Amino acid sequence: MAAAAIHQFAECITCHAWSPDHSMVAFCPNNNEVHIYKFITDKWEKLHVLSKHDQIVSGIDWGRSSNKIVTVSHDRNSYVWTQEGHDWVPTLVILKLNRAALCVQWSPKENKFAVGSGAKSVCICYYEQDNNWWISKVVRKKHGSSVTSVAWHPNNIFLATTSTDGKCRVFSTFIKGVDTRGSQASTSTDWKFGEQIAQLDLSSMWAFGVRWSPSGKTLAYAGHNSMVYFIDDVETSPASQNLALRDLPLRDILFLSERMVIGVGFDCNPMIFSADETGLWSFIRYLDERKVTTSTSRASQLSEALGKLYGQSKQATSSDSVEPSKPRGGAHENCITCIVPLRKGNDTVVKRFSTSGLDGKIVVWDLENHMDITK
Amino acid sequence: MASSAVYLDADENLEAIISRIDQKSRKIETLLKQSKPVEALKTALEGSPLKTRDERCKSASWIVVHRALMAIRDVDGMFNSLDPEYYDILMKYLYRGLSTGDRPTCDQCLKIHEKLTERAGLGCILRSLADTVNTV
Numbered sequence: 001m002a003a004a005a006i007h008q009f010a011e012c013i014t015c016h017a018w019s020p021d022h023s024m025v026a027f028c029p030n031n032n033e034v035h036i037y038k039f040i041t042d043k044w045e046k047l048h049v050l051s052k053h054d055q056i057v058s059g060i061d062w063g064r065s066s067n068k069i070v071t072v073s074h075d076r077n078s079y080v081w082t083q084e085g086h087d088w089v090p091t092l093v094i095l096k097l098n099r100a101a102l103c104v105q106w107s108p109k110e111n112k113f114a115v116g117s118g119a120k121s122v123c124i125c126y127y128e129q130d131n132n133w134w135i136s137k138v139v140r141k142k143h144g145s146s147v148t149s150v151a152w153h154p155n156n157i158f159l160a161t162t163s164t165d166g167k168c169r170v171f172s173t174f175i176k177g178v179d180t181r182g183s184q185a186s187t188s189t190d191w192k193f194g195e196q197i198a199q200l201d202l203s204s205m206w207a208f209g210v211r212w213s214p215s216g217k218t219l220a221y222a223g224h225n226s227m228v229y230f231i232d233d234v235e236t237s238p239a240s241q242n243l244a245l246r247d248l249p250l251r252d253i254l255f256l257s258e259r260m261v262i263g264v265g266f267d268c269n270p271m272i273f274s275a276d277e278t279g280l281w282s283f284i285r286y287l288d289e290r291k292v293t294t295s296t297s298r299a300s301q302l303s304e305a306l307g308k309l310y311g312q313s314k315q316a317t318s319s320d321s322v323e324p325s326k327p328r329g330g331a332h333e334n335c336i337t338c339i340v341p342l343r344k345g346n347d348t349v350v351k352r353f354s355t356s357g358l359d360g361k362i363v364v365w366d367l368e369n370h371m372d373i374t375k
Numbered sequence: 376m377a378s379s380a381v382y383l384d385a386d387e388n389l390e391a392i393i394s395r396i397d398q399k400s401r402k403i404e405t406l407l408k409q410s411k412p413v414e415a416l417k418t419a420l421e422g423s424p425l426k427t428r429d430e431r432c433k434s435a436s437w438i439v440v441h442r443a444l445m446a447i448r449d450v451d452g453m454f455n456s457l458d459p460e461y462y463d464i465l466m467k468y469l470y471r472g473l474s475t476g477d478r479p480t481c482d483q484c485l486k487i488h489e490k491l492t493e494r495a496g497l498g499c500i501l502r503s504l505a506d507t508v509n510t511v
């Protein structure tokens with residue numbers, strides 16, 4: 001089994017993030033709080049509860065070098081938390097939104113962060129040293145509907161977004177005073193803030209989980225029509241590959257390396273995708289080995305699943321249908337909504353990552369022993 | 376979906392589509408007479424007018440596919456020789472068949488649907504539901 005550790009933290013987890021040294025994990029247990037747990041000796045202890053938001057915290061990101069946590073919530077606010085001694089001190093960031101914030105990510109240099117919202121806009125926030133607060137610049141009128149996920153290009157300027165209008169867009173977020181021109185390649189410095197570099201209209205359904213490959217050459221995102229799209233060279237000459245999935249759609253993806261992608265979603269099992277030498281992507285296999293259940297245990301599983309479904313919060317994927325058609329026995333029992341890499345030092349290839357889902361579990365996966373996957 | 380106004384397809388106009396479907400229909404009849412139901416189904420599915428919004432074209436196409444579908448007796452054998460690229464569009468036509476409510480059509484469509492789901496997976500069903508651009 002590739003699952004190194006399975007932790008049941010709550011009834012349902014919206015999103016999670018790890019501290020830079022991976023000793024602490026912050027997550028939202030489907031309410032307005034953020035819980036930070038630390039693994040002390042042999043069990044998880046709840047260290048902090050960050051409760052400033054009024055509604056569900058929909059996105060958390062923990063900066064690797066700055067050790068700052070940024071949280072966004074359905075209450076249209078965002079807080080940047082800084083650790084001072086034993087406490088986490090919040091700083092309100094006024095996003096100027098009139099709808100919920102849905103996702104957040106620190107930029108690679110952690111001097112900016114991007115927030116996707118239901119107001120059909122993306123906010124790019126940066127720190128203004130003079131006034132000692134975070135300012136938000138909004139990219140409006142470019143999206144047709146809610147922005148479900150955001151992803152930063154390694155050059156700290158390009159931002160890819162996916163939206164429920166089915167399109168994936170790439171913008172420039174160049175901000176004078178924060179980003180520097182001239183030090184990068186000429187193509188990426190000619191764009192103004194908020195300028196749309198590319199719009200990909202490959203999916204007719206909602207799009208989720210956009211990510212750039214480590215070098216920024218490839219862009220990948222998942223469509224709700226059970227497809228994954230891989231696009232090369234978005235800026236110059238986009239070439240796309242549409243991969244049709246056999247099973248249920250994905251919600252989030254992660255690039256392990258230039259040619260390896262993990263997708264997670266409604267199948268409750270991470271899927272491995274790989275590109276061969278010609279750059280052709282294909283589905284390899286599921287990561288988790290499932291135990292095949294016999295017919296007698298189905299009845300007990302059914303009642304167990306019934307109990308879980310009725311006890312689960314509103315965020316559960318299906319409250320009407322009760323039939324568990326897939327054999328359970330894997331690490332996750334419900335939709336996986338979030339996948340986060342656990343990078344060791346300056347590794348370019350990700351060998352460990354964690355997933356969280358609507359079943360309230362955080363599962364850490366280790367691919368160190370799976371040499372057939374990691375190249 | 377305007378059915379009163381004539382919707383000019385980007386690629387070809389409606390008359391061309393209808394005449395193409397007529398040609399397909401004749402070809403399918405010959406293939407069925409030669410006891411080649413799988414070939415007939417392939418011909419029916421190929422080149423279906425997916426992008427058009429005109430109801431007449433879609434109905435005409437459905438009639439042709441329906442004819443080929445009802446002639447299939449050996450479902451497993453059919454899937455052995457049907458290319459996977461046809462799975463998504465076949466699934467869309469199966470749902471159209473199930474929506475007719477006609478007993479023999481639904482029986483046949485359900486039989487094929489079961490086997491198709493085994494082969495193509497749930498993703499195929501999702502794509503037939505989600506695709507609002509290419510409809511049958």
